[in-house]
Amino acid sequence: TVLPRLARLAPVLVITYGRDAxxxxxxxxxxxxxxxVHGDFTVPQLVGAVRHLRAGTPPMPAPSQKQSSVRPSW
Incomplete structure (x- = not known):
């Protein structure tokens, strides 16, 4: 996977169809x-997530096992 290399260059926000925690x-x-999770967030949530990543705020909390998708906490 290229994710570790990308993450060293810039913050990475993964958008996936997978809901598996x-x-x-x-x-x-x-x-x-x-x-x-694709389809489970609004445009304002996506924009907020990108803005927080650019600002260097802490990453989103990890999802609990009960969540069907990860929703931005921002």
Whole structure:
């Protein structure tokens, strides 16, 4: 995977169709700042996530096992 190399260059926000919490946790372990599930976030949430990444704010919290998707906390 190229994720660790990309994450060293810039914050990475993964947008995926996968809702599996382990998939999201793996992306976080590999360096992603956060994950969003395609179709489960609004444009304002996406814009907010990108703005926070650019500002260098802490990454999104990891999802709980009960969540069906990761939603931005911003």
């Amino acid at each position: 382990e998939l999201h946790a793996r992306a976080r372990r590999l360096g992603a700042a956060g994950c969003l």
